[in-house]
Amino acid sequence: MEFSAQQIASFLGGTIEGNPDVKVSNFSKIEEGKPGTLSFLANPKYEHHIYNTEASIVLVNNDFTPTEPVKATLVKVANAYAGLAMLLNMVEQTKKPKAGINSTAFIATTATIGEGCYIGNFAYIGENVKLGNNCQVYPHAYVGDNVTIGDNCILYPHITVYRDCIIGNNCILHAGCVIGADGFGFAPEGESYKKIPQLGNVIIEDNVEIGANTTIDRAVMDSTIIRKGVKLDNLVQIAHNVEVGDNTVMASQVGIAGSVKIGKHCMFGGQVGLAGHIHIADNVVFGAQAGVISDIKEATTVLGAPAINAKAFMRSSAIFSRLPDMYRTMGQLQREIEQLKKEINK
């Protein structure tokens, strides 16, 4: 690829400050920008780099106004990060996808495979599987019996989809994720535990992305549901009978216990944990490592374990580090009051 600032501005509907003819053939981080590359500035924390970067073009937000001279040509757009995404997409689409069904793959005779699919070496497609059009199934992927998968899905190596699960269109399953393993259900039986068979499944709607080594358990009787547009990072755990609402995003290592119902458009920081059987409203934001043990009934930002309002948590945390001082002060106050009592009673 090689593009001029002019071409990029046209493609993104942006405006140019600087030389419209300068050309780039690759991307770079702003702090490590090299001539001939395009960089971007979206996070104000990185602004100081724009005054030193060697990148030839920097994509910025319309509202960015430099406070010092900038050597690079600026392309200003409504949303620099979204603009970058469009450019990266354009480059990605020039890559030729894998094609064809490899002879070492196993495909059950009762399975239905759509048009334009790639099925790689040693992939396993079980009985009665329905795989849509233009799917990419990488080597070592395992798709169990009776699974249905929509169009344009990407199944990376070593993914496992247990029997009976349903996956929509345009989904991406990263390497090693496990969809539909048994939920963690046991009934006490004397000193030991008796397994409760998990006869339900997992339903994943359209446009969902599942991170590497993430696990989503099948429901005990009906379905664990991941609604459309959900994005899960790596090593996330979704227990049985959970429902995750539209366009909710979870960072890595989040754990959601059984039968939790989560609203739309929530955002989870890393390592958050939710206790079982609670309900979460739409648009709730969870700070990293929050631990939630009860319903959240309206849009809010929470932090801490047990989680409380994020600002309240940060205020209390600031005091937490002064607790030894507070403790000493309180002892002193006690002694002073005793002294005052004595003086008054004199």
Place this chain on the structure above:
Amino acid sequence: MEFSAQQIASFLGGTIEGNPDVKVSNFSKIEEGKPGTLSFLANPKYEHHIYNTEASIVLVNNDFTPTEPVKATLVKVANAYAGLAMLLNMVEQTKKPKAGINSTAFIATTATIGEGCYIGNFAYIGENVKLGNNCQVYPHAYVGDNVTIGDNCILYPHITVYRDCIIGNNCILHAGCVIGADGFGFAPEGESYKKIPQLGNVIIEDNVEIGANTTIDRAVMDSTIIRKGVKLDNLVQIAHNVEVGDNTVMASQVGIAGSVKIGKHCMFGGQVGLAGHIHIADNVVFGAQAGVISDIKEATTVLGAPAINAKAFMRSSAIFSRLPDMYRTMGQLQREIEQLKKEINK
């Protein structure tokens, strides 16, 4: 399947309140019950749903007494959850297991395979492996050299059992779990670290279930041991030289550091962490996200990091959110005492 309330009550040894002839052919959650389905009520939190459910039969505990009219037929048993488990088991046993040894599987000539085993496509069974009777080894499972596995085990896709490990009877290894990877042992050597070879193994006793993508490391010299009846959820980490006692259960994302010894019948909430080299008594309960740094010598329930008695933790947490108020109040008390001193010294 189709069963009447009468048949279910007979099978479970329960009693009927309502129409003994009503029939069901599937299961449902009580809050989404549909006619022709059986639901259950074990958690009192869900009781209000029983007065609205459309489920035809609801399994309840003997001590449940409705406070409003119930449309469904009730089947009362000693333990509704255990009763449900029995019904789900009955249904599951009607499913035909996979059978036969697939020609694409690799089985070392020195391996011994029991009777009635299923070994799926692309499975790998190493040298000197002993696999018991009636095991289900799914596609892409990897069983390393010299591994011994008992009867009636299920090895789901993409499991890895490193060389020399021993697994008992009736164990279930969910997809992607890794048994016997090297423990995390390094000796400092100047600025860098020298690997300490991990020459031990992992021993898993009977009736153990290991969740998806859970990892259990091999011991440095002898054995990491998972005792009988242990149930581990997904994404759990068990480090080298750990011993987990009989019938202990761990929810997802728990991490146990090296050489920890855990008693029988403990219960771990999600994301709990235990520091290395500590001993835990029998019947200890760990609330979610607890962080434990020292021995626990008797049955108790702990919470927080560093973990303390759970009730004490909840009481302190309630005060934690009022710390800014406390801090202000303390400042005010200081000023008032200063004022009082002045007044007294006047």
Place this chain on the structure above:
Amino acid sequence: MEFSAQQIASFLGGTIEGNPDVKVSNFSKIEEGKPGTLSFLANPKYEHHIYNTEASIVLVNNDFTPTEPVKATLVKVANAYAGLAMLLNMVEQTKKPKAGINSTAFIATTATIGEGCYIGNFAYIGENVKLGNNCQVYPHAYVGDNVTIGDNCILYPHITVYRDCIIGNNCILHAGCVIGADGFGFAPEGESYKKIPQLGNVIIEDNVEIGANTTIDRAVMDSTIIRKGVKLDNLVQIAHNVEVGDNTVMASQVGIAGSVKIGKHCMFGGQVGLAGHIHIADNVVFGAQAGVISDIKEATTVLGAPAINAKAFMRSSAIFSRLPDMYRTMGQLQREIEQLKKEINK
């Protein structure tokens, strides 16, 4: 193997206290030592076991002086743990490694394979891969297109290396780890999110060990970098664009968010979390479960979430458990002051 105390002392450059002719043929933990085995004592916590152990030889530090009679022969060395590592290494090197390229492995015709490599059943080596000499590639390993791997690497079963990644010499990738999955990058687009293609890669330098089911995401544009000598335990998450400095070690379940830059020789306890875009100095120590949200500019030990100085955290934690008492005391002080005021104003 069978070695005398004399042979071991010579091999390790140590000195003997006891019978130099006693022989051992295996290793044991000191608390479970058996005759004919060698044990070691490095952690003072275990010292009391040395007075009861049945092990024939115990490796100890030069500065260890028994306070009671010891039955075992002692071999004293500068560093008992490092000495043990040398002995374990010696034993491990007597094991014959796997060899040869299995006929069921897939190796692209454009791939280059070094000398002395083992490539196991069902392994997948993609287009243009460069694999160095003496590598061990276990069954079911997946190496994507254009990946470069150095000499003497071990790739255990079910590892995934996505396209374009680079791995140095002497690296170990444990089962199920995923190198180079897409970073978690999305731009909001109305109610939903648009994927930002992740076109960069992962670079892993020499002498790195990656734990089972650990995930390291590819960079959005350039490289996620793991510097030489880094050791990552199981189930660790390294997000896109992170850089981890030389010889830094991370225990299990640590999560590092995007664009974090970590110095050399840091040590992470289990389940630590770092927020995105922060910088960490060299030689920083993170206690288990610490949550870090801002830069750390010098070598220090931190604990808690948000993390503070470890000693300060432990002092505050000690007070935390007394918060309910403090709260009551403060209420009492308030009442006493009110009483004093009344008495003074009388």
